[in-house]
Amino acid sequence: MKHETWVNVALFENPADSRAAGSFLEPKRFASRTYNDKILQLLLFLCPPRLTYRLQVRKGSFKAVTDLLNANPPDDLAKAIHCPSCGSLQVNYPRMTRKFFTPTVFLHLEIIFRIIEHQCYCEACHFLWSLPRKPAAGFTKVTSVDHR
Numbered sequence: 001m002k003h004e005t006w007v008n009v010a011l012f013e014n015p016a017d018s019r020a021a022g023s024f025l026e027p028k029r030f031a032s033r034t035y036n037d038k039i040l041q042l043l044l045f046l047c048p049p050r051l052t053y054r055l056q057v058r059k060g061s062f063k064a065v066t067d068l069l070n071a072n073p074p075d076d077l078a079k080a081i082h083c084p085s086c087g088s089l090q091v092n093y094p095r096m097t098r099k100f101f102t103p104t105v106f107l108h109l110e111i112i113f114r115i116i117e118h119q120c121y122c123e124a125c126h127f128l129w130s131l132p133r134k135p136a137a138g139f140t141k142v143t144s145v146d147h148r
Contacts, residue, residue, distance in 0.1 A: 006033065006056040009065055010080040010089045017079040018053040024074040025057065030065050032057050052081070052093050081120065081131070088124035093131070 012018040022032035035054045057065045081091050119128045
């Protein structure tokens with residue numbers, strides 16, 4: 001089991017949220033880790049607008065972990081990226097295969113020439129969507145102005 005591959009359970013934008021959700025699994029004796037594939041994001045995926053952190057478990061315990069999280073979800077799991085169509089946690093961002101090179105090249109060309117933007121992909125229902133843009137750090141949106 002030590003050499004078993006890691007699989008994604010949930011996707012977070014904050015590493016602390018991913019670690020907190022992973023700490024829920026430790027007392028139940030499931031090995032988990034927070035993984036950030038920043039090298040792929042910077043080089044292969046042309047630096048998507050968001051950094052994402054993957055909560056991963058060993059492949060052999062994936063079904064048991066997903067059953068546990070569906071039956072008794074921790075509060076921190078609400079901070080994970082969910083599919084807006086079906087609510088699934090099986091989300092991939094950016095929407096590029098990590099298994100084959102050719103489709104990634106074509107997708108890069110579309111991104112470089114601004115034909116498409118990076119999108120999320122739901123592995124459960126195959127829905128595609130863009131994450132909402134975050135305001136720049138230190139910037140707060142003004143919704144109304146008081147002229148007293």
